[in-house]
Amino acid sequence: MADSTLEETPRAQRRTARLARQIHAFAASHGGSAEANVAYIGERGARIVLVGENGEWGDLVAPSYDMALRAVERSGVTVHEDFDGEFAAKVRTGRYEWTRMAGIQIGGPANT
Secondary structure, three states, X not given: OOOHHHHXXXXXXXXXXXXXXXXXXXXXXXXXXXXXXXXXXHHHOEEEEEEEOOOOEEEEEEOOHHHHHXXXXXXXXXXXXXXXXXXXXXXXXXXXXXXXXXXXXXXXXXXX
């Protein structure tokens, strides 16, 4: 994981605040609230998956798992440890996602 001294820099604090604002804005524009899951993705950092009250979803990438956790906590959204069960069932997928998934698996449209 990331070095904790790096997380305390003013630059890291600004980046955490920016992520929290983006999460809050997502929640506000998708029904007023959102839920999140934070997943470690290796050296790249952590992925924050957001699901709005209306079922729309999106994600953000933070440079570290700790920063991602601080951002979701600061934004005030509910955080789930796992992306399964009732939380996963809230995700509403659209035509784009289904077309893209089919394209990857059975030779559908290119992913460009």
